[in-house]
Amino acid sequence: MTNQNLKILTINNKSEEKILRRKTPDFDFKSAKNEIREVIKKMRAIIKKENGVGLSANQIGLDWRLFIAEIPSEKGKPKFYAIFNPDIIKASKNKIILEEGCLSVPGIWGLVERSEQIVLIGFDKNEKKIKIKAWGLLARVFQHEVDHLNGILFIDRANKFFKEAPAETAKI
Secondary structure (H helix, E strand, O other): OOOOOOOOOOOOOHHHHHHHOOOOOOOOHHHHHHHHHHHHHHHHHHHHHHOEOEEEHHHHOOOOOEEEEEEOOOOOOOEEEEEEEEEEEEEOOOEEEEEEEEOOEEEEEEEEEEEOEEEEEEEOOOOOEEEEEEEHHHHHHHHHHHHHHOOOOHHHOOOEEEOOOOOOOOEO
């Protein structure tokens, strides 16, 4: 790993914001195969520590097209995802407006309109192709994280902002 003490980049630092606003290149499995498990483990520790539900590699300064997400399920056990080179290939016309927050945009929440359902393709950590149909919170988190990898922040999409987190708002 290039940096043992990974930290979340924020828009409060202009040089970090430049990194956050750059589109990440496709991940090359051959160039970093040995680091994949370690990076995923560290990213997962960060979202647990920060009480987040998703994190993109560029949020910690890695130029990898990767995001992780850990979403609570109805049964109580969270479902974990680590998706490389994600691409949303289908999005429902039906949109929902909900509050979002972001670990890279501390202290600000906003109302963001996103598709209710999506289909996402990508690769797992073993370079196996995956296709996921997602709806609800999972679809929202996937869209938020793919935006990150494309250099787009939720504040670019929000139309109303809050300084205090509305009840039940997850930091994505």
